[in-house]
Amino acid sequence: MVKSARKQTFRLRKGSLKSAFFTTKGVAASRLRRRKYALVRKLGFPEEVLGGSLNQTHRRCGRATCHCASGVGHPQWALTYSVKGTRYVLALPSDAVPELRHLVDRGREYRDAVVELLAINAQLLRLWRKEHRGRPQRRGAAKRRD
Secondary structure, X not given: OHHHHHHHOXXXXXXXXXXXXXXXXXXXXXHHHHHHHHHHHHHOOOOOOOOOEEEEEEEOOOOOXXXXXXXXXXXXXXXXXXXXXXXXXXXXXXXXXXXXXXXXXXXXXXXXXXXXXXXXXXXXXXXXXXXXXXXXXXXXXXXXXX
């Protein structure tokens, strides 16, 4: 019974695209959510994306009679992410992985699109500069000051 209640927290809420991961309670969570929504409104960021990467490791539990003592180990999922240059590793239950994988994939797509957009804008600026550098200035024309 406890296991099914736990699984419920990792599913999308019925009739909503909002993930249960983003509905946590508390003062710190409320402060983070306010900042998140300010960025979403100001810059048009997608709301439900997740940075970092998911990876699966195998760990030994330490019991001498367990199969993991001589075998591969117990599978464990983790989300690795960075905040202000500090790397964090968050252990995850395996039933949360499918939804989190979707959020991480969306985050990667968004990050790649932003990187591409920034590169395109830099290339356009370079082309504009190249175009305007080659133009001779008219003699006797007053320089405009903006």
